[in-house]
Amino acid sequence: MSNEIVISSTQKGDRIALLQDKRLLEYHLDESESSFTVGDLYLGTVKKLSSGLNAAFVDVGHEKDGFLHYQDLGQHINSLNKLTKDVIAKRVNTGRLSGFDMEPDIEKIGKIDKVLTKGQPILVQVVKEPISTKGPRLSCDISIAGRYLVLVPFSNGVNLSKKITDRGERNRLLRLMSSIKPQNFGVIVRTVAQGKEVEELDSDLQNSIDKWDRAMQTLRDAKPRDRVLSEMNRASSILRDMLNESFDSITVDTQESFNQTREFIHTIAPEKEKIVKLFTGKTKMFEALGLEKQIKSLFGRSVSLPGGGYLIIEHTEALHVIDVNSGNKSNSEEDQEATAISVNREAAREIARQLRLRDMGGIIVIDFIDMKKADNKKMIFDIMREEMKGDRSKFTILPLTKFGLMQITRQRVRPEMNIVTREVCPTCGGTGTIQASVLITDVIEGNLDYILTKQNERGIQIVLHPFLHAYFTKGLLSKQRQWFLKYKTWVTLVKDSSLGITEFKFQNKSGDEIELAGTAVPAPMTSAPAQVDA
Template identity: 35%
Template sequence: MNKEIIINSSASQNRVAITEDGNLVDFFVDHPEKQRMVGDIYLGKVARVLPGIRAAFIDIGLKHDAFLHFSDIGERTEALQGIFDDDDEVDDEIENGQTQNQLDENLSPTSTLEIARPDLPKENDLKEKSIPRLKKGEELLIQIIKEPVKDKGVRVTSSISLPGRFCVLLPMDNKIGVSKKINDYKERKRLRKIARGIIPKDCGLIIRTAAKDQTEEALSGDLKYLVKSWNEIQNIAKKSTPPALLYKDLSTTISVIRDLFTPDVSKVFVDSKKLWKEIKNYLEFIQPELVDRIELYKEEVPIFEAFRIEEQIKTLMGRKVPLPSGGHIIIEHTEAMVVIDVNSGRYAAKKEQELNSLKTDLEASREIARQLRLRDIGGLIVVDFIDLEDEKNRKKIYDELKKEFKKDRAKTALLPMTEFGLMQITRERIRENIVQSMTEVCPYCLGTGLLTKKSNLIHEIEHWLKRYKLQGKHNFLTLKVHPSLGEKLKQGFISILTKFQLKYFVRIKLVEVEKISPQKFQFSISKTGEDITDEIS
């Protein structure tokens, strides 16, 4: 399998695509106006403590206060507060017998799994957890673990962790863990021994998957950089007044290189000389042997077109995704969940309905897993598969999805297919999905995807004129509408607008304005220009 990373840089954004044999499998966008926040460390102040929802809100200087659930208040919180006075999935075999649950290959090692209710942990996770008492106005060191989504603020944790290329530093901790993805027992033992030898005082350490087969010097160099960063954070914290940003994590582009540029990636192509140098300098510092795989793209054809990325992004943005046999899936975003519908399309005309349905559902399973990963869709997902009568066939779909989700860095959980062909899935959500980050709500339909019919708008105009006849005093009015509605008002031998004037004894001057919403109209007094649309009730 040929795995490549293609990076396109422009004045407005950086885009990173990861391909396997030419097929897009991961896509990241770095917006200057909306920079990545996961991993950033703040000195905050407790704004509110709400025991009823087992959470506190922390003022960190953003539009919305940060959400700190009691389950995200680590045992190290009090030790971390003491400084003011003067990615990895890890196995259960940790030095002090406790579990460190962090995702290895994600862009942040501080992720939390969302099951059923993405915003709240299971009750069992809270039963025997020691929770430090928080007081309003108290200073607190916190780290962002989830980006803001719509009207929700960021989610934070008080368990600080600093990710590097090969390891994750856990300040004020004493845990040592090795990524589960390193299967070789001897290698795990070697890395654990190295970790014991290089771990600084009052710190814990997680060895990441990328550390496999690396030397002690490489791990030690990576750790020194993290320790230096932690010391700088402490010094800034002592001098700062909350709310204050203490540490800014790497940009999306560089974090992809840090976390996803593994030895199985054959090449990294970059079309920006400045970014190429930045990536090269970063790699020379942390892993020099990979520098030769960075290549500056100099061709005239845009890099995303040359690698067929642009055409795959268009499919990524659409709600309809085709399947090989002629069927398709429809992806719809709602407030509570993402709903995916599987349709057989023209393939339904074939014989043996059960086998046809099974084949389409299997294709859909593979594509759904790919699309969730590609679009970075998180939270609750409900899939409506084509109905299967045989229980064994329903089990095949479940097994196929489980197999495909093993390729996903984000944590997922799914329930078996119901008799109605529905399957419930939860996927870890850390940031807005790609569609949300690259689009904005339509100012005309306000996100509904529907526009009021022109006949209904004309009815509303007439209804307004009826009320104006009872309340209004002026006989000369100006009506501003979008040209599409204006065209409808002027149609007919005797236009609709003329009929209104004759019926309600008022002179109306029609003005067509491109900038006005097609769903709105505006009445004003012709002589003064005063807008009276909302005055008539």
């Protein structure tokens, strides 16, 4: 099984695709303008205390105040508040906690107005990004994630991932971390730490401590609403959390991303540095690797299954509903039970993939095709659990009910990924009528003639729909070759299936788009516009 990561840089941020055996498994948009990323630390101000909710609303700069529940304060909130106050007052110059006089822990079940006061400055961490009309979900139980370890200030415990099952390895890691962790810092050992030597673990621990120390240095001069510590970008966090021996390729499409990714991989896993590759193709990377087509086909309301069945995925405010249908598979098996088993097995694998791909969270209800035998229901339940093992989000799966429904809860920490797969007709704008689209080739050639003869541009390229690309390039004496003979310069044509049939872009040799004076399709000779089903 091969795993690949593809990172495409755009003006709005990075597009990140995680592939497993060339199949799209996860898709992320890391927008450069977005803030409030999970893991960020902010200096907030308590704006309101709600005794009914036993929670506080904290101003961290979002249009809606962040939500901080009593259970998210953490037992060591008094110690955190004390350090925050001392750092802001410049009585403390470091985040090192050796010799720090810890405050008493708060009660597990208590009232928030006994701990916080209105207008109080408070150091908080984003644990859930703003979703819909809600502000970010906040916590004061601070944790700093590294590659092998998670650092927990003001704690003294050592905890290990439940996925580390070997007793000998658990004991080794427990003894090791207890001996090297500094005073008043707790540690959570991640699954990838299995088999690692003390030098690697200690280096990762020191990196996390240095990050915490830098955050405290920033806090000294911070103002309310300031971000004190920024989590690494989405691409780096995915590499940090998921990079293992099964990864054989990391492909990026800009030199800057290539250098940054190589440098980051050299820091966390030097032996994997050689798998970072720079894409140098002429077409867009996602287009060349077939990812645009996968994205468009996988994010729709209906998702096809390999055997002929299909899924219908509906989203509501409260939950997600997935309906499994047999489609044309219903006639290919010997009986109804066999058909149900075949379709449900495929559906379970695809649904596990869709949950990760769309980052669907909250409650998911799946309506599988009815099966009579209990063993078959258990088999589908086991398949779903096995397929979701690689999911990084916390989840709970319940067995199928007697109605054939499966219920899943999945942790949601950021807005659901939603790609629009139904496009408004680029020519009619959704009205259902267009002018004669057959003249689009004339419009392109007219613009080309103007650019080459009047503006005297050279080295240009035209980005257009694959149908138009085929029209201009097919044949021994294609339109493209005729242009070369006429204008004595080669015009490069680039396919882009994300464009509509009547959309196109002219670009100069630097890759910048050339503004065109008249790109609309000319009105047809007849008085009535041609009708199309848009």
